[in-house]
Every structure is written in structure tokens, then in C-alpha cells.
Amino acid sequence: MCGIVGYVGKNNNSLHVLIEGLKSLEYRGYDSAGVAINDNGKIKIIKSEGNISKLENKLNMDIKSNLGIGHTRWATHGKPCENNSHPHRVGKITLVHNGIIENYEKIKKYLIDCGYIFKTDTDTEIACALIDKIYNETNDKLLTMKKANEIIEGSFAFGIIFDDDMENIYTMRKDSPLIIALGENENYIASDVPAILKFTNKYILLEKDEYAIINEKEVKVYDNNLKEIEKQVNTYEGSMEVAMKNGYEHFMLKEINDEPKVILDTYKQFVNNDLSEIIDNMPDLSKYDNIDIVACGSAYHAGLVGKSLIEEYANIPVNVELASEYRYKKNFCNEKTLTILVSQSGETADTLAALRKAKNSNTDTLGIINVVSSSIARESDNVLYIKAGAEISVATTKAYSAQVLMLSLIAINKSIINGNISKDEAKDLLKDLKKLPDDIAGIIDRKEEFDKVAEQIYDNDDVFFLGRGIDYALSMEGSLKLKEISYIHSEAYAAGELKHGTISLIETKTPVIAIVTDDKIDEKTVSNIKEVKARGADVTLITTEELNKKYDKSDFYDRKIVVPSTNRFFQPLLTILPLQLLSYEVAKLRGESIDQPRNLAKSVTVE
Numbered sequence: 001m002c003g004i005v006g007y008v009g010k011n012n013n014s015l016h017v018l019i020e021g022l023k024s025l026e027y028r029g030y031d032s033a034g035v036a037i038n039d040n041g042k043i044k045i046i047k048s049e050g051n052i053s054k055l056e057n058k059l060n061m062d063i064k065s066n067l068g069i070g071h072t073r074w075a076t077h078g079k080p081c082e083n084n085s086h087p088h089r090v091g092k093i094t095l096v097h098n099g100i101i102e103n104y105e106k107i108k109k110y111l112i113d114c115g116y117i118f119k120t121d122t123d124t125e126i127a128c129a130l131i132d133k134i135y136n137e138t139n140d141k142l143l144t145m146k147k148a149n150e151i152i153e154g155s156f157a158f159g160i161i162f163d164d165d166m167e168n169i170y171t172m173r174k175d176s177p178l179i180i181a182l183g184e185n186e187n188y189i190a191s192d193v194p195a196i197l198k199f200t201n202k203y204i205l206l207e208k209d210e211y212a213i214i215n216e217k218e219v220k221v222y223d224n225n226l227k228e229i230e231k232q233v234n235t236y237e238g239s240m241e242v243a244m245k246n247g248y249e250h251f252m253l254k255e256i257n258d259e260p261k262v263i264l265d266t267y268k269q270f271v272n273n274d275l276s277e278i279i280d281n282m283p284d285l286s287k288y289d290n291i292d293i294v295a296c297g298s299a300y301h302a303g304l305v306g307k308s309l310i311e312e313y314a315n316i317p318v319n320v321e322l323a324s325e326y327r328y329k330k331n332f333c334n335e336k337t338l339t340i341l342v343s344q345s346g347e348t349a350d351t352l353a354a355l356r357k358a359k360n361s362n363t364d365t366l367g368i369i370n371v372v373s374s375s376i377a378r379e380s381d382n383v384l385y386i387k388a389g390a391e392i393s394v395a396t397t398k399a400y401s402a403q404v405l406m407l408s409l410i411a412i413n414k415s416i417i418n419g420n421i422s423k424d425e426a427k428d429l430l431k432d433l434k435k436l437p438d439d440i441a442g443i444i445d446r447k448e449e450f451d452k453v454a455e456q457i458y459d460n461d462d463v464f465f466l467g468r469g470i471d472y473a474l475s476m477e478g479s480l481k482l483k484e485i486s487y488i489h490s491e492a493y494a495a496g497e498l499k500h501g502t503i504s505l506i507e508t509k510t511p512v513i514a515i516v517t518d519d520k521i522d523e524k525t526v527s528n529i530k531e532v533k534a535r536g537a538d539v540t541l542i543t544t545e546e547l548n549k550k551y552d553k554s555d556f557y558d559r560k561i562v563v564p565s566t567n568r569f570f571q572p573l574l575t576i577l578p579l580q581l582l583s584y585e586v587a588k589l590r591g592e593s594i595d596q597p598r599n600l601a602k603s604v605t606v607e
């Protein structure tokens with residue numbers, strides 16, 4: 001949540017780097033933005049409500065400056081407006097902040113008593129004043145940061161400029177991510193690697209309770225005892241292209257089109273000639289007799305698909321929990337529990353807190369993560385990386401699909417261990433797995449067919465998604481995708497539950513998207529679809545080639561989307577595509593900001 005970028009360098013390029021960096025970080029928040037630069041020895045701050053292009057319009061990009069910090073905001077304390085946007089400035093301190101300061105009211109009271117006056121509604125201004133106050137007392141910048149760290153509770157990463165030092169950027173972090181990137185005669189700070197990929201791919205990860213001083217020539221990092229420490233320099237493996245639109249109108253569409261490759265790259269880490277290779281190439285799952293899956297948002301929905309598959313085929317119980325609930329409730333894990341944390345960013349605050357809670361309960365933890373070296377990846381006992389590459393669109397598509405694939409592979413792995421998948425079955429599964437990228441590409445090629453369905457539903461206020469079992473889990477993701485980018489109210493319902501209240505909302509022409517891919521319960525779902533059809537609903541059926549043979553001539557739907565049939569482990573990866581493409585097109589027809597939906601952010605690093 002919120003993006004930070006900072007530059008210090010001989011090339012006096014700060015404005016250019018800050019704006020490019022902020023554009024790449026916009027997925028972290030985009031309700032306001034600002035920069036602070038060294039303008040001939042004085043701090044110049046320019047801020048704007050709205051996205052980075054609005055800020056850019058206010059800037060004179062010809063200004064040369066050796067040092068600056070920038071920020072794109074996702075409002076937590078105080079509404080999104082120019083006044084509340086970062087950088088904040090109090091006394092000698094200019095600062096950008098990512099995170100939440102939990103005890104800011106207490107600190108504010110103290111600072112008001114000391115004579116400070118506050119002009120914004122933010123917690124960040126309080127941190128700025130606190131650092132100013134401590135610096136006035138200590139006149140020692142490192143010590144100031146350490147003392148501030150001792151007082152401030154919550155999560156934070158700060159980029160700081162001290163008025164009396166226009167050669168160095170200072171930075172410190174607690175739970176919010178921060179990297180220091182290394183260039184030629186110039187160095188950078190950022191919340192995430194994509195922000196600096198245009199300039200360098202070398203970076204250092206700042207850890208919790210570490211401090212750094214960065215100038216054009218060198219970077220010095222200190223631990224919590226203020227002892228200088230050596231840090232490993234990492235090289236980002238991904239290419240810049242993955243973080244670009246490549247001619248697509250929106251990142252979301254580009255990222256859906258990445259799915260065939262993402263699926264291939266993800267499974268080929270574990271499997272080549274024989275599916276049982278999976279057992280050797282993944283962490284050993286043999287000791288576990290129950291699994292907790294903890295995640296937020298779409299990652300939680302991926303977890304629900306995983307639950308269905310693991311329970312059905314590996315025959316062990318799986319508990320799927322929202323991380324924000326898990327962290328505050330009683331859990332029943334033991335040494336035979338594997339707790340799986342699913343997170344694209346690896347930085348989601350609730351999922352990170354859930355991981356730490358699980359570790360305190362002495363259960364083994366496994367992260368399913370996209371962003372390499374992110375906090376959850378580093379702190380989990382084991383990590384499996386999905387190979388989605390940078391995902392920029394706030395509404396996840398390719399990362400969700402790769403999470404689903406990873407959980408399917410875990411289900412297969414555990415099913416082989418438990419003796420529930422035979423050698424022959426494993427061979428067939430491998431054939432299907434290898435066919436997946438082409439099948440996915442084939443569905444994406446049918447986009448125009450789904451666009452026609454979008455035309456039928458985009459002008460409605462409410463849409464319902466129905467399904468049973470795994471199709472219910474997919475309905476939930478389809479419904480979330482639609483509402484988050486098109487702002488149409490939508491609900492996903494377990495098909496059998498509808499008649500316990502919600503069916504009263506079905507009127508003539510209410511759009512219902514019904515998913516029927518499971519041949520064990522298709523007839524049950526079809527009777528529920530008939531119930532809504534009888535009440536006038538406009539039904540779009542999503543089904544498989546196999547089941548279509550049975551329902552081809554039926555009259556309980558108004559139109560249908562037929563996806564190729566594959567085995568149950570991989571079917572969700574095909575079924576989800578029309579739902580992703582449908583949401584995209586509906587949002588487009590409604591003229592919404594597809595990659596940056598209102599009020600949302602991609603990486604939710606606050607509770």
C-alpha cells in the first residue's frame with residue numbers, strides 16, 4: 001500500500017526517476033501523489049490529488065536535482081487530497097511513508113504539548129514531527145531514526161531528507177517493504193523492484209529494524225544497534241517487458257494473455273517427464289495429515305479451489321481462512337498441520353501476520369508466492385514460487401491462475417503420497433498438464449465470443465454467480481473480478497443455498513452466470529439454475545465440452561460458453577478464463593479505469 005521511490009545521483013535526474021518510478025508503483029495506490037526534490041539547496045514539494053499523470057502535469061521536468069523522494073498514496077488516515085498527500089514536511093524533515101502508525105494519536109498529543117502544529121489529517125505528519133523533535137535533541141541522524149523506531153508502533157518504511165544534508169537519503173523500515181537499488185553514480189530507494197527496473201536490476205533488501213544512508217557513491221546499512229552491516233546485493237531476474245503493456249490496451253488484458261506462459265513456467269519447475277517428479281521437487285508433504293490455507297482476496301479464492309481438490313483426492317481435511325480472521329481467532333493446528341500462505345505480493349499485512357502466528361504455534365509453513373524475496377517468502381519455512389512475473393493490474397488474473405495451479409499440484413503430490421493416484425492416472429494427468437497452455441491460449445483466442453456476453457450484462461446493477469463445490473469457488477472469484485473493476489454489485493452463491501433467501505432478488509432479466517463443470521453434481525446445479533430461470537433470470541451457462549453433450553439442447557439458459565474438458569485438477573484453469581475476460585470487457589464497456597479501480601490497491605500492506 002502506498003509506493004515510495006527515492007533518487008540520489010550525479011546525473012541530477014531525480015524528477016525523471018521519481019516520476020518513472022511512481023508510475024511503476026501506481027498499483028500500490030493512486031489517489032494522490034507527490035515529490036520533494038533538492039532545488040538548489042532548498043526542498044521543493046509538489047503534490048497532486050489523483051494519479052501520477054496529474055502530478056506530472058504540475059511539474060517542470062527540466063529542473064535538475066541530485067536528490068528527491070516521491071510517493072503515491074492509498075489513503076488510510078485522512079481523505080485523499082493534496083494536503084494529506086506525501087511528502088510531508090515538518091521543521092527540518094521531509095518524509096514519505098508507507099504503512100500505518102498505530103500510536104499516532106498518543107504521539108500527536110505529546111508533540112502538540114511540545115508546541116508542534118499539524119496541518120494534515122495523516123499519521124505520517126506526526127512521524128515527521130517526531131523525527132524533527134528527536135533530531136533537534138540529538139543532532140545525530142542515525143540515532144534519531146533508531147529512537148523514532150523505538151517510539152513508533154505499527155508498520156512503516158520511511159524515506160527521509162534532512163534539510164542540512166542534501167547529499168544523502170535516509171531510510172528505515174519496520175514491517176513495510178523497502179529496497180535500495182544500486183546504479184552507476186546514482187542510487188535509489190523504492191517499495192518494490194519494478195519502480196527502478198528501468199534504471200538498474202541490482203538491489204539490496206532492507207530488513208525490519210534496519211537503517212540506511214544512501215548517496216550517489218555508496219549505501220551504508222546499519223542494524224538496530226547502529227552497527228554497519230554487509231548486505232547481499234541481489235539481481236532481479238525478471239525482464240522489464242513483463243512490467244510493460246506490450247501493445248495491449250490494459251495490463252489486465254495483457255496479463256490474461258500471459259497465462260499460457262505463466263502456467264507452463266510454473267509447472268515446469270517441478271515436472272518434466274513423469275508426474276511423480278513432483279514429490280522430489282517440492283517440499284516433502286508426507287508428514288502432514290491436515291492443511292490450513294490462509295490468504296486474502298483472490299488468493300483466498302484460489303485456496304478454496306485447493307481445498308476442494310486436496311480434500312477430494314488426497315483425502316485429508318483442509319481449512320481455508322481469510323488471513324484477517326485467522327490472525328485473531330483460535331486455531332487448531334498441530335505438528336501434523338501444514339499452514340500454506342498464498343500471496344501474490346508476499347507483502348499482504350494480514351497474511352504476513354497470519355504466517356507469524358502460525359510459526360508461533362509451531363506448525364510448518366509454506367508460502368505460495370509470486371514476488372521473490374518478499375517478506376512472506378523470506379519468513380516461511382518453505383516457499384513455492386508461482387512464475388507469474390510482475391503483475392501490475394490491481395485485479396489479479398495470471399497470479400490467481402498460477403496460485404490455483406500450484407495448489408492443484410500440491411493436491412496431486414499429496415494424492416500420490418497417499419496412494420490415491422495410480423501410475424496410469426499420473427500419466428494421463430501429465431498429458432493434460434502439458435496440454436494446458438495451448439488449451440488456455442485457445443480460450444483466450446475466443447475473446448470476441450465472451451465480449452458478446454459482456455454486451456448482454458454490462459448495463460445491469462446486479463449480477464449473480466452460481467456454482468457448487470469447485471464451481472462455487474470459481475463463482476466467488478468471477479464475482480469479485482466483476483465487482484472490483486466494473487463496480488456492478490455482484491454476488492456468488494452456492495447454487496443450493498440460493499433458495500434460502502437470495503432467490504428473492506431474482507427478477508425478470510436479472511443476469512445469472514451459472515458454472516457447471518463438475519459431472520458429479522451437475523444435475524443438482526442444473527435444477528437450481530432452472531429455479532432462477534423460472535423466475536425470469538437471464539442465464540449464461542459456463543460448462544465443459546463433456547457436459548455440453550448432455551445439455552446442448554436444453555432450455556434452462558439463454559446463452560452458453562463451452563470450455564474444453566480436462567481432468568478435475570486443471571479444469572478450474574480453463575473455466576476461470578471466460579470469467580476474467582468477461583469482467584474485463586464489462587468494465588471496458590462501462591468506461592471504467594480497469595487497471596486501477598477506485599479505492600483499491602494491489603499490495604495491501606496495512607491491516
Ligand code: G6P
Nearest residue numbers: 296297298299343344345348396
Ligand atoms: C488485494 C488485491 C487482490 C489480491 C489481495 C491479496 O486486495 O487487489 O487482487 O488478491 O490483495 O493479495 P496478495 O498479494 O496477498 O495475493
